[in-house]
Amino acid sequence: GAVVSQHPSWVICKSGTSVKIECRSLDFQATTMFWYRQFPKQSLMLMATSNEGSKATYEQGVEKDKFLINHASLTLSTLTVTSAHPEDSSFYICSARQGASEDTQYFGPGTRLTVL
Amino acid sequence: QQQVKQSPQSLIVQKGGISIINCAYENTAFDYFPWYQQFPGKGPALLIAIRPDVSEKKEGRFTISFNKSAKQFSLHIMDSQPGDSATYFCAASKNTGRRALTFGSGTRLQVQP
Numbered sequence: 001g002a003v004v005s006q007h008p009s010w011v012i013c014k015s016g017t018s019v020k021i022e023c024r025s026l027d028f029q030a031t032t033m034f035w036y037r038q039f040p041k042q043s044l045m046l047m048a049t050s051n052e053g054s055k056a057t058y059e060q061g062v063e064k065d066k067f068l069i070n071h072a073s074l075t076l077s078t079l080t081v082t083s084a085h086p087e088d089s090s091f092y093i094c095s096a097r098q099g100a101s102e103d104t105q106y107f108g109p110g111t112r113l114t115v116l
Numbered sequence: 117q118q119q120v121k122q123s124p125q126s127l128i129v130q131k132g133g134i135s136i137i138n139c140a141y142e143n144t145a146f147d148y149f150p151w152y153q154q155f156p157g158k159g160p161a162l163l164i165a166i167r168p169d170v171s172e173k174k175e176g177r178f179t180i181s182f183n184k185s186a187k188q189f190s191l192h193i194m195d196s197q198p199g200d201s202a203t204y205f206c207a208a209s210k211n212t213g214r215r216a217l218t219f220g221s222g223t224r225l226q227v228q229p
Contacts, residue, residue, distance in 0.1 A: 004159075006159075032214070032215075034216060034217075041224075042221075042222075043205060043219045043220065043221050043222050044160070044205070044217075044219045045219075046216055046217070046218075049214045049216060057214065091157075093159050093160070095159075095217075097215070102215075103148040103150075103165070103209060103211075103215055104150070104162065104165070105150075105162075105217060106162070107152070107159040107160045107161065107162075108159050109158055109159045110157070110158065110159045112157070
């Protein structure tokens with residue numbers, strides 16, 4: 001149990017285009033989902049916290065208008081990178097938590113974004 | 117401000133040996149301390165986690181030792197195997213608010229056959 005999927009697993013796009021990444025909890029309902037970015041050989045950096053039915057909470061320094069997050073249901077959150085640039089190239093990973101009082105986060109397999 | 121400091125950055129261990137990774141935290145509000153294993157190109161997978169009311173927790177070959185007064189915790193991998201070669205992250209979260217994880221910088225473990 002506790003499986004989180006991401007789609008796509010990798011994507012290559014041209015500079016200036018937008019890319020949408022999906023994060024799904026497959027066998028549980030996730031009240032909260034988190035989005036992380038990871039550069040090569042570095043740690044995971046939290047970008048934003050996504051709660052079903054409400055606006056996402058962004059970490060300091062993360063542009064809300066560039067990284068659009070939608071948590072439309074208890075099993076799906078999406079991250080849209082708008083007007084992508086080469087510096088946005090990274091490994092994007094989501095995680096999901098089952099309940100508000102739960103600590104355990106289950107991570108997705110990640111999405112490799114390359115912006116040309 | 118790095119709230120969770122992890123060491124060493126990299127570690128080489130012989131097969132069958134013990135791998136030890138250490139983490140120290142600053143925020144006394146943290147009350148949940150998980151360890152994650154990550155293989156290249158994959159998402160992190162939860163290995164084991166501990167809370168401050170316990171000084172040690174063991175699951176198979178993996179053991180967490182926790183020292184609340186020193187604000188330190190460590191991961192011990194017994195009988196290390198080449199398949200354990202991966203990057204390991206410690207993390208911590210508070211029991212209030214978003215319960216977001218703060219990650220350590222990671223340790224690249226290489227187990228030599």
